[in-house]
Amino acid sequence: MSENKKELYRDNGQTGSVLHEFDSSNKNLENIGVEILPVHTSGTVHAKRIDGKFRTVKWIIAAFWLSLFLGPYLRWDGHQAILWDLANRQFHIFGLTILPQDIWILAMILLFFALLLAASTAVAGRLWCGYFCFHTVWTDVFTWIEEKLEGQPNKRIKLDEAPVSLEKLKIKIPKHLIWLAIGLLTSFSFVAYFTDAYDLWGRLFKLEWGGVETTIILALGVATYFFAGWLREQTCIGFCPYARIQGAMIDTQTVVPTYDQERGEPRGRMKRVKPGEEAPQLGDCIDCNLCVAVCPTGVDIRLGQQFGCITCGLCIDACDSVMEKIKKPKGLVRYASLAEFAGKKLPPVWKRPRVIVYGGIMAFAAAAMIYGLATMSPIDVKALHERSPLFVQMSDGNIQNKWTVKIVNKGAEPMEAQISVVGPEGLTYQADKIVHIQPGNVGSTTLLVKIPRKQLTDTNVPVTIKVVDLNNPAIREDYQSVFIGPKPR
Ligand code: SF4
């Protein structure tokens, strides 16, 4: 054990515990199926996998990420259902086209999820890191493959330390090839959200990929392989910025996996007490190290909350399984808050100030998002009034105004837009008969409107510019503008 670690243990009053100078011949524990595990304090973390409710939750949530691989192949009205069309600056999602002018709706969606992240962290720590984060999930899958090919942690550590041999390469090479294949499939799937997925596959077999997509797919694929396969927990500990800011989001009421020191200490192995011998006064922790062995970031939760803890709950599963075997109540390691350990009663989640503030902003973002989506029209009309001159006095006594009308086709079908104008009696107008606009494109035309001067009762007279899609008359929009004229006589 390193001197630093010994010091830590002394500070915690745990001098009796020697982590990796363990007594592996502890028959009492073996008899009840509890293994005393060594703790490896250096090198790659090779975590042990055991079943439990948090492990199950992790797998269920990880399945959500399958959508990343399947999403690009979904079709909607004959088009890719989810597509970021960067070339045409459009985002298509299930028949809805979001153009740059509607980008605020995406901003609201991002705001909602950012606040959801903050609120969930305030309530239960790094839920994102422990269960949802793509790095955590990919690392989990990569290490699962490693376990299938190389075996349990001890075997993996021995294999890592063994000199290069044919036997070693026969195990290591397939593992790295599978990791790389998953990395490349991940990056391919990511890029497929920005271009037609089937077309991307087709062009792959014809070797017709462009330089940009080839570079992105290779770079992202290798990065996935490197981060999830090689760096693993070091990404969470050393690189992830969210790990650093989460400290500002939690407080004494936040529940995180915690070791119940009062109940667990002094820790020690179970001993058979001989007649006449006094039983040692031990806490419930039998110092089996299982909670440390299962931790994907190599944290010893008994040392208290630590930076490396991603609050995945796997140490809770581990300790509960041990408590079950030694017939003690579960929960020696459990989701708990500092306030709970200080004997304070936790207020309900919805009465906590942070949750109220985060929840309020989330509700605002959700309302704005729903409003934006519900009122989003497949057509957007803007009419820009000519500034110089504002109006022209015609020789026949009419006053003429000029607009540039821009029509955005936000739908998935071509549009044939017809323009008409409604206003004071005698109003006449002149514009392109039909404006043809392809999906996601903008059509533009010049509109000239004339009104007899005697009909103008003010310098600003309201007029309505009406646009209707002749292909689908239900798609229409009225644009309110003003006709500008001289002072009435
Ligand atoms: S200490 Fe427990 S909750 Fe934290 S990362 Fe390790 S296993 Fe997960």
Ligand code: SF4
């Ligand atoms: S906290 Fe639980 S799992 Fe960890 S060493 Fe103690 S008894 Fe074993």
